[in-house]
Amino acid sequence: MKHSLLAAAFALPLACLAQKSAPENLVQYAHPLVGTAKMGHTYPGATVPFGAVQLSPDTDTLSYEQNGKYNPDIYSYCAGYQYKDPTIVGFSHTHFSGTGHSDLGDFLVMPTTGTLQLNPGTADKPLGGYRSAYSHQTEVAEPAYYKVRLADNDILAELTATTRVGVHQYTFPKADESHIILDLMAGIYNYPGKNTWTFVRVENDSLVTGYRQTNGWGRTRVVYFALSFSKPFKSYGSRNYDQKQPYRGFWGRFDQNHNWPDLAAHQLRMHFDFGATQAGQQVKLKMALSPVSTAGALANLRAEAPGWDFADYKRKGQAMWQQELSKIAITSPKRVDKENFYTAMYHAFTGVTTYQDTDGQYRGLDQNNHQAKDFTNYTTFSLWDTYRALHPLYNLVQPKRNADMAQSMLMHFDQSAEHMLPVWSHYANENWCMIGYHSVPVVCDAIVLGNAPFDQNKALDACVTTARQRWYDGLGLYMDKGYVPEDKSGASVSKTLEYAFDDYCIAQAAKKLSRADIEKEFSQRATNWQNVYDARIGFMRPRLADGTFRQKFDVLTTSDPGYIEGNAWNYSLYVPHDPAGLIAKMGGNKRFVPHLDSLFTMNLPDKFFAETEDITRDGIIGNYVHGNEPAHHAAYLYNWTDQPYKTQPRIRMILNKMYHQGADGLGGNDDCGQMSAWYIFSALGFYPVAPASGEYALGSPAVHGAVLQVGEGKTFTVTVKNQSDKNVYVQSAKLNGKLLTRPFLPVSEVRQGGTLEFVMGSKPVRK
Structure with a gap:
């Protein structure tokens, strides 16, 4: 018993020390929904740091022109998503963050139940297409993770990503029919004739490859994909929207209802059918992208996402974010x-x-x-x-x-x-x-x-x-x-x-x-x-x-x-x-x-x-x-x-x-x-007014302290004394213990590591 008590006595402080030294979870503080309203033009979906895939919901896919005239509403959809919108059209794999112009929105995926609908419908009549109403109360947006319930079909949609692969997990309700729509026509800033060509090959009953070529803001942009399903689809089909009526040329002598494994068109939508589902049944998808080829997309898929453990991809994605967010560790008593x-x-x-x-x-x-x-x-x-x-x-x-x-x-x-x-x-x-x-x-x-x-x-x-x-x-x-x-x-x-x-x-x-x-x-x-x-x-x-x-x-x-x-x-x-x-x-x-x-x-x-x-x-x-x-x-x-x-x-x-x-x-x-x-710069207390000048200009730090990882194992520490909402004036600033007599910092010294110490006060120092 004495040995047990002694062991416990040593274990307690060690456990406390381990708990105290554990890095703070910084992912909890990053909120992808910030900037998704008005003109922030950010997207809320799943991506990893500097990721090639930005898998995110699109609340509308407007055309650049409406009735032959410029559509003024399209500017609001540079990222495909507006927080005020009541419906989600689907989840596409490429997005810009915060731009005033746009493109992308490639390979939109949408799960549905019931009678198959290949038309996306409209915001005022969502039941006329495959889009769905949703509520922000069921929406969760975190770094490398997005979740929402699609209300019209009662489908729980979850998204995560690796650098080059978008990973979907759809939990279906009990339904007689369930489908996955792949819309190759959808896009952000859809100009007339933007889709110059689309090719799809159904490799087998769980793998599809292809590419999309567009002529939009990027005048000739090609994106290749490899799409893998966690379970075989029972059937598939497509509609070529280039053709208003069945084509009766050379291919007219074949069965029009035959589902060809190779499909090509300017305007193409596909559906993959899974038949009846039980409540809680899941279908998972992985879509890898490549700028080079479908072979490259397949190689990316196998290298980054070989398995089907959705939770593991989410964990790894958020671990990547933790690593990058930790490049600057700030201190503040206020969570906000x-x-x-x-x-x-x-x-x-x-x-x-x-x-x-x-x-x-x-x-x-x-x-x-x-x-x-x-x-x-x-x-x-x-x-x-x-x-x-x-x-x-x-x-x-x-x-x-x-x-x-x-x-x-x-x-x-x-x-x-x-x-x-x-x-x-x-x-x-x-x-x-x-x-x-x-x-x-x-x-x-x-x-x-x-x-x-x-x-x-x-x-x-x-x-x-x-x-x-x-x-x-x-x-x-x-x-x-x-x-x-x-x-x-x-x-x-x-x-x-x-x-x-x-x-x-x-x-x-x-x-x-x-x-x-x-x-x-x-x-x-x-x-x-x-x-x-x-x-x-x-x-x-x-x-x-x-x-x-x-x-x-x-x-x-x-x-x-x-x-x-x-x-x-x-x-x-x-x-x-x-x-x-x-x-x-x-x-x-x-x-x-x-x-x-x-x-x-x-x-x-x-x-x-x-x-x-x-x-x-x-x-x-x-x-x-x-x-x-x-x-x-x-x-x-x-x-x-x-x-x-x-x-x-x-x-x-x-x-x-x-x-x-x-x-x-x-x-x-x-x-x-x-x-x-x-x-970020301004909250730390300095800013690069003129890049290439070698100087930062001092401001007023908003943090209580920070440690920056500046490469090669070096750190630069910002300490702030007497910090408060009222103490906005810098009383003094020292770099590596030396008083700064000018309100500037040499960038070279910051990059070498060291300490910047601010002392704050409520009244200005007039010199």
């Missing part, structure tokens, strides 16, 4: 702080996606197959958005992935007939969406920070070649005149300012690589922002080819063609690489600080909201539009003035107003993770 932070982490790690098979093969921009060697090939580069904070975040806590992303962009350059780095690319397509050449900041930032395990001089040459393409979007005029003339190329002010920033990044990388000629050329080009500044009125203004400023001008209107996703007031602050020069141009601190103050305090006229289709009043603070990326650095500009403390309450205000829990918890499109990356 952790929910906001880790939801942002979740969204930041779903934007860019893996684009290669398990053997490293992928489809290139030249539409040939390529082999990724010593790197993972990625796609979904919404670079006008993500160069600002998302890729700098990856450079900090996902350095290997970001280096691979930069290399993926360089492979894009090699495969490009235009000799351009990507602008907005996905699935081996260049969409040419938005402006600038914003792969350049990503590649150059990696070079400047020493996170570029590739031929850096060749990478710089690719940046330079991209920046010298005279045919591209007013770039030749920009090179000749030092600005883009508005009467020759629209959005001229925005283009000039963004080209100038990209040029600055090239100069920084050239400096790092001792390429003096390139540094000189692009340092000069980086000053071109001055050429669209009208000193008479104190704003950036469209300039014409003859050198004069355009007469018609309104600093608040968002419909001015001189700007994109912003107005003159917003873009007049967009010189992230030279805030000091901008402040001097605008008359110094005495004039600049009140101007910046007014951005957050002015009351916009009603006409502003009438012109702004994609922004609600909820997403705007004064004239500061957080949902539009050109403003993301604005609150940090006080750091270059004699009143840097003003940055601090602005940051805390934006954090509180633009991010919260709930389906409408984002103040605009998440834009492939850029909005979320802004939150």
